[in-house]
Amino acid sequence: MKNLIFLFQSLVILCFLMFPLSSSFSAESTYPFGLLMVGPANDHGWSQAHFEAGQEMEKVLPGTKMIYIDKVNPADRPGITVPMLVDDLVSKGAKLIIGNSDDMKDGMREAAMTHPDIKFIHISGDDVVTGKAGANLSNLMGRMEYGKMMAGFTAAMSSKTGKIGYLGPLINAETRRLTAAAYLGARYAWTKIRKKDAADLKFKVSWIGFWFNIPGVTSDPTLVTNSFINSGYDVIISGIDTTEALVVAGQKRKEGKNVWAIPYDYIGACAASPEACLGVPYFNWVPGYTQMIGSAMAGKWKQEFLWLNPDWKSINNQETSSIGFKAGDALGEKAQKGLADFQASLADGTLNLFTGPLNFQDGTVFLKDKVTATDDQIWNLPQLLEGMAGASK
Amino acid sequence: MSIILQLRRIVMITVLALGAVSLLLILLGISPLTIGITLTKGSIFSWLKFNHVLTIWIPLLLCSCGLLFTFRAGLWNIGVEGQVICGAIGATLVLRLDNTGLPPAALLSFALFTSFLAGGLWGALAGLLKTRGGVNEIFGGLGLNFVAQGVVLWLILGPWKRAGMASMSGTDLFPRELWMWIPPGWRVAPAAIVLVVIVFLLTGMILNATRFGLKIKAAGFNPQAARLFGIRPDLVGFTAMSIGGGLAGLAGGVQVSCVYHRLIPSISSSYGYLALLVVMLAGYKVTPVPIICLLFACLAAGSIQLPITLQIDSSLSGVIQGALVLSGLLVYGLQQRKSRGH
Structure with missing residues (x-):
């Protein structure tokens, strides 16, 4: 026993004499900013898109x-x-803090009140619009509705069974409007391009309960995707932060099933299983971050609610477009051509899918004939739309 | 046991744990010194950070006090997690009441009392399963943990969900006046500190200086012998489970009223399981418990620095905690073996 203790004591002394191998952070830069991400920085989804935009800021x-x-x-x-965590980032010199999740809404608001001298950007929230935000809190979001319309369009152009599954996260106004946008894109492709009956298009949403899988708490997205595919759904559109839908679709293709998936959030998401990937609608946070952090750095901060469009001249321009759509390896030629025309119609404004007649899921009128939805109606969509299966609230 | 022997034991545990962790870190190419400095700086080097430590220390100590009762009674209360959750549900139930006409302070006090009651009932249920149903408290507790987790998920996605939403992110925030008061510049409610100190002193007093404490000890040490002295081990065990559950429930009440201000699925923050390790490391003794809780709280709060400053996953703090407990158990085991003359 004595020898054992001696051995460990020697080891401890040796360790503590070692020169520290890892470098620690020092806030010597002129403008440190903090980024709080809800998921892992390498999730191939929502959080990675933010992380890489944050890294890009250091160059831009x-x-x-x-x-x-x-x-x-x-x-x-x-x-x-x-x-x-905000206390901690502030103690390390952060002058602006980004919270990247809807789930952080309450915490960001509380932290902004506690630190009035620090600027806060809450992604995807609307406290500025609802008047709940202090002057030091802004909101930033991209108009992913367009990306989701492209996802829905691509899904319906590719589906053989006419059954599209949507792997939904939790239910709120944001997820309702994005899911509805995907449905509208799918319905447009199905009825206007493929000239099929709208009643033959099955579009079902299954919500897992959170933005990503939490074992024992949420439904398992792998099981939900499997269940979709086993029920004949051949294209799965993902609305969650991670890539389970695509991974499962890739596995099923290896088993000989003709199925595809459309991941979400991150430009590189298709890499998880390229052969099953029809494309990915993604966020590019660089333009929004540059605008907001840049103005804060220059002392020109003003409270804003930014809901940024794609750069319609070039939606995959990494410097200018907040929303992009990257076609996947599995996307067929005909669908690619259709997608290009679809994007052009959205870009020049000749096509607005949030135009009536549109009904809510319960049959009540959302938009009368030829009436287009306002930003407020889209942002706060209270229900899914008629023709969509799945819970609305 | 003499003070020298106790000190020797503490030194041995520390050296073993530090040695094992250091060895692991060196193998991973990380300097243990850097980790040590980072964890220390991240937990006690500023008033705010120490506040964060206390935020963890309070519910952890409450759970640990509860476990002291059950361990003394010779019972493994694995159901402590479920009891925390039930306490949180009880407190939320009260804090969601509309138009009670009660002042916020009274409602908060009532919420904490309800959390004690709810946790106590859940603990009592595990006790009943043990004494009346013959279900081992480990299996009963584990089963009840799953039930409690199921109930909290159902409440959050069902009756208590936010308007127009279905999300596992939790219930609506309580109105601001129902948040326990925190002075400017603080991050922890002084009332919660006072509460946990009183609970700890009462626990020490009951276990070490009352007839009931002696009964618990007797029932736990030798139930057959205890019966000869007119003690009913089943009744004592049931009471210990109820008190232990109540204190764990109180931790749940503190979590909703002081920390999260709403009910969330992981409201227990795994403090129940962590408290099991605390009490084991303390050798089931009362005095070391708050110190070990503070050490574990420092590790948990300081661990957040690992990803921020060193880009190392914060779960490393769990490895350190595990190494500490294993070292503790190893040292106890070796000493007992030695004292038996093997």
């Missing part, structure tokens, strides 16, 4: 330095709250 806006923390959710970091 010289003098900025990102301090980040990922997996900011009560399941991954028990007992740690958003205000706690």
